[in-house]
Amino acid sequence: MSTSYAHGATVTKGTTASGESFRGEIFAYDDGAKLLVVRTPGEISNSYDLKFVNVAGAKDIEIDASTAKDPEALPTVDDPRRERRFEAACRAAKTAGDNIGENVSALAQDVFDALARTLPCKWNKDVIVVMDEVDVVGPKYDAASGSGQTPGALERVQKVLELERAKLGL
Template identity: 30%
Template sequence: MVAIAAAKVGDRVKVTLSSGEIIEGLVYTEDRMTNMLVLQCSGAAASGAGAAATCSMRMLSREHIIALLVVQAQAWDWTGDDAATFSVAKLPTVTPKELHKKEEKALREAERAMAQLNARATLEGQALCFALSKTMDCEWDNVSLIVFDQVRVDPPYTANDCKMLPGCPPAALERIQKVLEGERRKMHQAAAATAVSTTAAAGSSQGDSSPPVVLSANGTPAPSTSHDDLQAKPAP
């Protein structure tokens, strides 16, 4: 392992790895947090009118670099082929105010996600809360769901369990009931499909235990004869 601090962005370097591989390219960046050196290596040449040349990016771990040679300092052509090969657009400036706004937004989203969890709710109630929260403002009040601060949904969370809160217009109740029943229907359909696939998988793993079909002389299935039928028939 060698120090790579001597190589600067834009230098053309030749790197020897512990595996014996030798790589030459332009230093694109150095990440000191992960001890990685990123090189921009030559790629395929441009072909055809208006076609751009390509390049490859190699991420090299500092631990596997045994030799590093600066072939040419600041070899990057900021106006020629290198600039056309790979974009070096300037990164936008992020102000502390913008960072603070992003942080506040992330905190609000995290608090909203935590508010949707209820250890006292049933599995179906928790699933309905997650489903309704995708399109509606939904929160818990003990084991009841409060939607839009207008409708309370009590267990077992059916349309008949929806109660209007003070100031709730009838249209809002009807809409929430419709969405609730739609989500319940999708949940039950998904559960039924899972049960069918599980049963089919269990049956295939155990094998087909049904009795074989006996054909008569004309090719049609012959009547089945049970063990009790054989015992009931008198001997000739």
């Protein structure tokens, strides 16, 4: 690591190759790639924004090296928190993937997305299953059918379907 880009040092001024100015705390530097990572406080409390800067093309970089941190004093990684965040991201990705129909039309996916905003939905091949008891079948996806074990479920789904199709301009 280059001593001029020490972790924790403050970039008081800098300009990217495209002319964008930047400043902040040095989070990381890769000497081989000539890539500087600068962090600034984010809009959300206790969060940071990262900016990746190619220092080979950057100009007018000024650094206050007196603010650099001792590498031994770097924070440790909270492994349980990292693992929880990873698992939550995996669950979210799986849910997002499950909400994408296979071999369905764009209309079917639009109707599914609209219904899923207000009601629990899932795909059963090309049939939208709402609340585990009402089916919305193609090719038009304009009518709900099913046993409706829950009183009023079929009527509720039909009403939401009509409203969402109207919002979609169908």
